[in-house]
Amino acid sequence: MISNDNVLIGFIDEAAVTQQIGRKYGRAYCGLTPLVNCPLDKIKMTIIALVLPGFGVLYKFYSKSVNSNNYSDFLKSAVGFIRRYICNKDTEIIFFEDNCPIHCTHTVEETIEDLKIALIPTVSYSPALNGVAEGYFGFIKFNNILTKGETGEVEVKNEIMNNWENISNESFTVEITHSLYYEWKLRMKHC
Numbered sequence: 001m002i003s004n005d006n007v008l009i010g011f012i013d014e015a016a017v018t019q020q021i022g023r024k025y026g027r028a029y030c031g032l033t034p035l036v037n038c039p040l041d042k043i044k045m046t047i048i049a050l051v052l053p054g055f056g057v058l059y060k061f062y063s064k065s066v067n068s069n070n071y072s073d074f075l076k077s078a079v080g081f082i083r084r085y086i087c088n089k090d091t092e093i094i095f096f097e098d099n100c101p102i103h104c105t106h107t108v109e110e111t112i113e114d115l116k117i118a119l120i121p122t123v124s125y126s127p128a129l130n131g132v133a134e135g136y137f138g139f140i141k142f143n144n145i146l147t148k149g150e151t152g153e154v155e156v157k158n159e160i161m162n163n164w165e166n167i168s169n170e171s172f173t174v175e176i177t178h179s180l181y182y183e184w185k186l187r188m189k190h191c
Contacts, residue, residue, distance in 0.1 A: 007092045008082065011184075012119075013133035014048045014066055014100070045157055047164065048074045050095065051132045053181035055086055057168055061161055068105035075108070079115045093117040096130050131187060135180040140167055 046066045049059040058078050062070055075095075083089060097103055099121040112119050122129035 006087070006090055007094060008052065008087050009181075010050050010052045010078075010082075010093070010095045011130055011132035011136075012048070012050045012078075012095045012097045013130060013137065014046055014071075015137045016046050016065065045160070049133060049136055050074075050078050051136045051177060051180070052082070052086070053132060053177045054174060056174065056177065057136060057172060058082075059164075059168065061164075066102065068102040068107045071102050072107050072111040075111050075115060075117075079117060095119050096122060096133075098122055098130055129187070129191075131184040132177070132180045135176075135183070136172065139172055139176065140164060 046062045046064065047059055048062070048066060048071065049057055051057050058081060060074055060077070066074075079093060082093065083091075087093075093115075095117065097119055102108065103119065103121065108119075
C-alpha cells in the first residue's frame with residue numbers, strides 16, 4: 001500500500017448536524033453524529049473533517065448535506081493546503097474514508113487522480129476502521145453543548161460553528177490525534 005517512507009496519512013469523514021427538539025434528557029440540544037439518523041430535511045448543516053495525526057484537523061462547514069462536488073472541492077482545498085504547508089509534492093498522501101456513495105462518483109475519482117492521492121474506503125458499517133475521524137467527531141459531539149439557549153436556525157448554526165472551532169482549536173490537541181492514531185494502528189494490527 002505504501003510505496004515509500006515519505007507518506008502522510010489522514011482520516012476523512014463527514015457529519016450531519018441535526019436539530020432535534022423534544023428530547024428532554026439528551027446530552028445536547030443539537031446532536032452531531034457521523035450517521036444521519038433522521039430525515040435529510042432535518043439537517044441543519046454538514047461538516048467534512050480531515051484529521052491528520054500529528055498535525056491537527058482541517059474542516060469545512062456546509063449549509064446542508066454534502067454532495068460529490070462539495071467533497072471533491074474539499075479534497076482539492078485540503079491537499080493544496082497540505083502540499084503547501086505540511087509536505088512536498090513528492091509526499092505520498094493516503095486518506096482513509098468510509099464508503100459513502102458521494103465518495104465513489106466520477107467527479108471524486110477524477111479529483112483523486114488529478115491530486116495524485118490515494119483514498120482508501122473502509123468496509124461498510126465499520127466505523128472503528130476510520131477510528132481517528134470517528135474519534136474526532138465523537139470528541140466534538142461530547143463537548144459541543146449549546147449553552148445560550150439559541151432557538152433560531154441562524155443562531156443555532158452560528159453557535160455550533162463557534163463551539164466547533166473553539167473545541168477543535170483549544171481542546172483537540174496533537175496529543176489526542178496521536179492517541180487516536182495509535183489506537184487505530186492497534187485495531188489494524190488485530191485485524
